[in-house]
Amino acid sequence: MPKVVLTGNYTVALAAKMARVEVVAAYPITPQTSIVEKLAEYIDKGELDAIMIRVESEHSALAATFGAAVAGARAFTATSSHGLLYMHEWVHWVSRARIPVVMAIVTRTIGTPWNIWSSYEDFFGQRDTGWILGFAMDNQEVFDMTIQAFKISEDPRVYLPVLIGLDAFTLSHTTMPVDTPEQEELDKWLGPRRQGYVINGSEPLALGNLAWPEDSEEFFMDLQRGMEEAKKVIREVDESYGKAFGRKYGGLIYRYRCEDAKYHVIAMGAWSGDLMEAVNVLREEGYPIGLIRMRFIRPFPDEEMYEILNGSKGVIVFDRAISFGSLGPLYLDVAANLTKYTHKLPYMRNIIAGVGGVNVTHKDFYELVKTTIDDLEKGVEPPVFTWYHRR
Amino acid sequence: MARPIPPLPRDMRNTVLPGHAACHGCPITIGLKVVGAAFGNKVILVIPACCTSVVVGAWPGNAFNGSIVHVAFASAAAVASGIAEGLRKRGVKDVQVIAWAGDGGTADIGMASLSGAAERNNDFIYIMYDNEAYMNTGIQRSSATPPGAWTTTTPLGKLEPKKDVARIMIAHGVPYVATASVGYPHDFYAKLKKAARIRGFKFIYLHAPCPTGWRFDPAHTIKIAKLAVETGLLALYEYYDGRIHLSGPSRPYIDKSKRKPIEEYLKLQGRFKKIRDEDVKVIERYVDNMWEWIKKHI
Numbered sequence: 001m002p003k004v005v006l007t008g009n010y011t012v013a014l015a016a017k018m019a020r021v022e023v024v025a026a027y028p029i030t031p032q033t034s035i036v037e038k039l040a041e042y043i044d045k046g047e048l049d050a051i052m053i054r055v056e057s058e059h060s061a062l063a064a065t066f067g068a069a070v071a072g073a074r075a076f077t078a079t080s081s082h083g084l085l086y087m088h089e090w091v092h093w094v095s096r097a098r099i100p101v102v103m104a105i106v107t108r109t110i111g112t113p114w115n116i117w118s119s120y121e122d123f124f125g126q127r128d129t130g131w132i133l134g135f136a137m138d139n140q141e142v143f144d145m146t147i148q149a150f151k152i153s154e155d156p157r158v159y160l161p162v163l164i165g166l167d168a169f170t171l172s173h174t175t176m177p178v179d180t181p182e183q184e185e186l187d188k189w190l191g192p193r194r195q196g197y198v199i200n201g202s203e204p205l206a207l208g209n210l211a212w213p214e215d216s217e218e219f220f221m222d223l224q225r226g227m228e229e230a231k232k233v234i235r236e237v238d239e240s241y242g243k244a245f246g247r248k249y250g251g252l253i254y255r256y257r258c259e260d261a262k263y264h265v266i267a268m269g270a271w272s273g274d275l276m277e278a279v280n281v282l283r284e285e286g287y288p289i290g291l292i293r294m295r296f297i298r299p300f301p302d303e304e305m306y307e308i309l310n311g312s313k314g315v316i317v318f319d320r321a322i323s324f325g326s327l328g329p330l331y332l333d334v335a336a337n338l339t340k341y342t343h344k345l346p347y348m349r350n351i352i353a354g355v356g357g358v359n360v361t362h363k364d365f366y367e368l369v370k371t372t373i374d375d376l377e378k379g380v381e382p383p384v385f386t387w388y389h390r391r
Numbered sequence: 392m393a394r395p396i397p398p399l400p401r402d403m404r405n406t407v408l409p410g411h412a413a414c415h416g417c418p419i420t421i422g423l424k425v426v427g428a429a430f431g432n433k434v435i436l437v438i439p440a441c442c443t444s445v446v447v448g449a450w451p452g453n454a455f456n457g458s459i460v461h462v463a464f465a466s467a468a469a470v471a472s473g474i475a476e477g478l479r480k481r482g483v484k485d486v487q488v489i490a491w492a493g494d495g496g497t498a499d500i501g502m503a504s505l506s507g508a509a510e511r512n513n514d515f516i517y518i519m520y521d522n523e524a525y526m527n528t529g530i531q532r533s534s535a536t537p538p539g540a541w542t543t544t545t546p547l548g549k550l551e552p553k554k555d556v557a558r559i560m561i562a563h564g565v566p567y568v569a570t571a572s573v574g575y576p577h578d579f580y581a582k583l584k585k586a587a588r589i590r591g592f593k594f595i596y597l598h599a600p601c602p603t604g605w606r607f608d609p610a611h612t613i614k615i616a617k618l619a620v621e622t623g624l625l626a627l628y629e630y631y632d633g634r635i636h637l638s639g640p641s642r643p644y645i646d647k648s649k650r651k652p653i654e655e656y657l658k659l660q661g662r663f664k665k666i667r668d669e670d671v672k673v674i675e676r677y678v679d680n681m682w683e684w685i686k687k688h689i
Contacts (some may be wrong), residue, residue, distance in 0.1 A: 063466035071483070
């Protein structure tokens with residue numbers, strides 16, 4: 001398998017190319033821009049047989065992507081932050097139309113003030129849209145997850161769009177080695193485009209006619225069933241991708257040193273790598289700590305979460321976003337989903353950090369986790385909510 | 392327009408089916424019948440929020456015997472661009488993509504996506520059916536509402552002039568722009584057929600008098616549509632090869648003396664009941680300016 005050295009953004013572009021996308025409609029925004037540039041270059045050089053629609057806004061980017069998908073094409077777009085907020089209306093529309101589409105989101109802080117560094121408010125803003133929401137840790141996973149996204153999205157049990165998050169700059173503009181499969185093997189694994197319906201004039205078909213409340217609710221109940229099915233499909237796709245190309249992540253979550261762990265940390269995105277380093281040091285010092293790294297937050301891996309956290313002596317959820325006036329969005333999800341299985345929750349701490357793109361290092365993680373566990377061992381429960389900030 | 396005028400196929404009633412939800416005298420179903428006559432069911436309508444979203448009926452019914460993609464308000468031109476390019480990539484050539492939007496979805500909220508698609512010259516027909524206000528939400532003014540007209544958000548009459556979207560489209564340099572009216576279905580039909588033969592972005596303005604919103608007898612939709620042309624308020628034309636080609640029904644009215652007085656058009660409509668003399672003068676000036684512009688570009 002050819003190994004290449006790529007930025008996260010070029011990795012996204014390469015994955016879209018190798019998935020043989022047929023239509024790309026996108027609009028530039030920092031830090032996503034180099035995805036669009038690279039895809040335009042592939043297409044203009046004839047390396048990718050696709051049509052690029054150079055739209056006038058993100059709202060139109062997803063609208064045109066939707067149009068191409070409805071007409072039967074494998075379609076792709078990418079955006080970030082304000083672009084994602086601007087197209088938010090369409091984010092809902094696409095999933096409710098049950099049309100497979102893949103979109104990459106380079107996470108970036110929302111203004112005002114203007115800020116181009118990574119935090120996850122833009123990503124979590126799409127939480128309730130009906131998209132499958134995945135998040136990568138490094139460029140290799142960006143590649144693998146983008147390819148897998150097409151397979152998941154186009155599975156007849158799912159037929160839902162998939163969004164893949166990656167951190168601004170930490171991944172988007174940082175080069176890393178990426179293993180890529182041979183094109184032929186990938187074609188064989190991914191297969192041709194599949195979707196629930198095609199509107200191409202071959203028969204009269206209406207999409208989205210006014211529906212009465214009962215009918216509408218049934219459509220949305222079916223979407224929820226699709227999400228439940230997606231849990232199975234994501235695990236299956238991870239397995240079969242692993243068999244074909246040698247990399248398996250563990251489905252909806254990635255478990256790191258969880259086997260004998262008594263304390264747990266939960267995080268997602270690029271800084272999970274720093275958290276792993278902290279876990280390693282703490283393990284050397286004898287702390288029984290494990291990391292759950294979220295690969296998907298929709299559908300939410302509730303079963304996995306309960307299986308691991310049942311009996312945990314303490315959990316810290318690191319959120320790189322805040323639901324102002326409440327807690328971090330990831331924490332809220334973890335806590336709420338555990339109640340599906342038990343009302344006896346372990347001690348759970350929510351640490352907000354890195355918001356606005358503030359750098360958080362493995363040393364910060366080390367200190368935060370160590371002091372939490374030390375306190376708990378002494379019988380002292382630290383406050384549930386902490387906004388960790390340093391200059 | 393080339394003569395003789397092509398006859399409308401008799402099966403135009405097969406496309407707009409019984410059971411649609413339009414008001415009596417609605418111009419939308421008239422327009423859609425002509426679209427159906429031109430393309431049969433080999434058509435994909437991209438419809439943003441507008442009266443037609445309701446007119447075609449509720450799921451699982453569909454009163455239009457062609458394909459429809461309902462889309463968010465601002466996005467008709469963007470989705471139509473995507474469908475057109477998706478079909479091109481897939482090698483599908485036997486279906487006509489049409490964005491079918493009202494004046495609100497075109498002149499106001501959809502203006503940016505319309506301008507984008509026109510500038511990119513994406514290959515589809517955009518039809519703006521102009522009932523001159525937000526009728527689906529209950530008669531609120533749009534930028535295409537004429538001055539002096541009552542709406543629920545201009546209870547004393549609109550103060551601003553009407554936005555001329557056809558001219559804005561001409562300024563984009565697209566290959567084909569035309570104005571049409573539900574009062575002249577043959578003319579509209581011929582323009583649709585011609586547009587379908589041209590590759591790239593085509594814009595057709597369709598004047599659509601609305602009995603409910605304009606406050607007139609539903610029996611008079613066609614009469615009022617024709618009066619708009621006969622008073623010179625609306626000029627039917629095509630724009631291609633860099634100049635205006637005046638269409639048959641409007642040819643006599645290049646001569647101001649042949650035009651009927653504007654009052655004949657205004658007096659049939661409740662929305663102009665309280666129109667002030669100065670607003671009538673604004674409308675007259677608008678008409679004069681438009682014809683001067685047409686003469687310069689003919």
